[in-house]
Amino acid sequence: MKGNLNSFWAELIVEELIRCGVDHFCITPGSRSTPLVVAAARNAKAQCVICFDERVAGFYALGYAKAANKPAAVITTSGTAVANLLPAVTEAHIDKVPMFLMTADRPEELADTGANQTLRQTEIFAGFLRWRHSLPCPTEAFGPEAVLTTIDQAVFRTHSLGGGPVHLNCRYREPLEPCEPYIDEKQTDKINRWTDSGDPFTSYQETQLCLNEKTLDSILGAIKGEERGLLVIGGLKTSVEREKILALAKKLRWPVYADITSGLRLNAPAASGIRYFDQQRLSSEFNQAARPSVVLHLGGRTTSKRL
DSSP states (O other): OOOOHHHHHHHHHHHHHHHTTOOEEEEOOOSTTHHHHHHHHHOTTOEEEEOSSHHHHHHHHHHHHHHHSSOOEEEEOSTHHHHTTHHHHHHHHHHTOOEEEEEEEOOGGGTTTTOTTOOOGGGTTTTSOSEEEEEOSOOTTSOHHHHHHHHHHHHHHHTGGGOOEEEEEEEOOSOOSOOOOOOOHHHHGGGHHHHHHOSOSSOOOOOOOOOOHHHHHHHHHHHTTOSSEEEEEOOOOOHHHHHHHHHHHHHHOOOEEEOGGGTOTTTSOTTTBOTTHHHHTTOHHHHHHTOOSEEEEESSOOSOSOO
């Protein structure tokens, strides 16, 4: 069989994801996603996990990202399979967890015609994404460098604004089965440097969120000299964050409520850590005795309703 662009594009996508640090692939069954699945399976640097249900794949990717602090790529076929990812996507959006969704799709001309497993897939996750894009069916009119820069942009966006899900919709025409990648010097000449380098095609500078001097002065003014403060620690992502906050807790010497999502619930300073805050909040005596004059909340949201 003559090679086609499906395999070529899919291999570009998987390789560029790996170069950008996304090397964990959650794969679900399906036909339309065959080019992506084969490309991931053939790449020795890819770590592939087979999930028999899209909901499972979505939540597996969510848990992986929370543990590894980097996104996993979820590959699904077209149609209702995509909709099954919505619960995990909403969780990732709310908790600011990076997630990379790759959904296979049918050609654009089949949309709204009643074709099997064909939906307006790019609209399913509206309002819950950091970025979304739909690649056309592989064509020579859309060069390989454009495919690579699209992946680079997507990975950058999944880390932006604190992190969150991105959605890349990949359209494919038949044949979908494995074949030798389409090779054309006019296509490959544009990416020769990329092929030899081992680096991503496009480099993005990592952005950092930081408080301005006025805000820092305001916080310092609120906590300076306070002896009845309460330090609330929400969800944290890295060990560096935990180390810095523990150091601050020891310096402030305030009571500390470390939420279970912080990873510090059992590591808070022994003299000041409140281990059973939710239960103690049921006591009016505790509420009166522990009423703080100022609360400093660091990290993400907490799971406690009583707090």
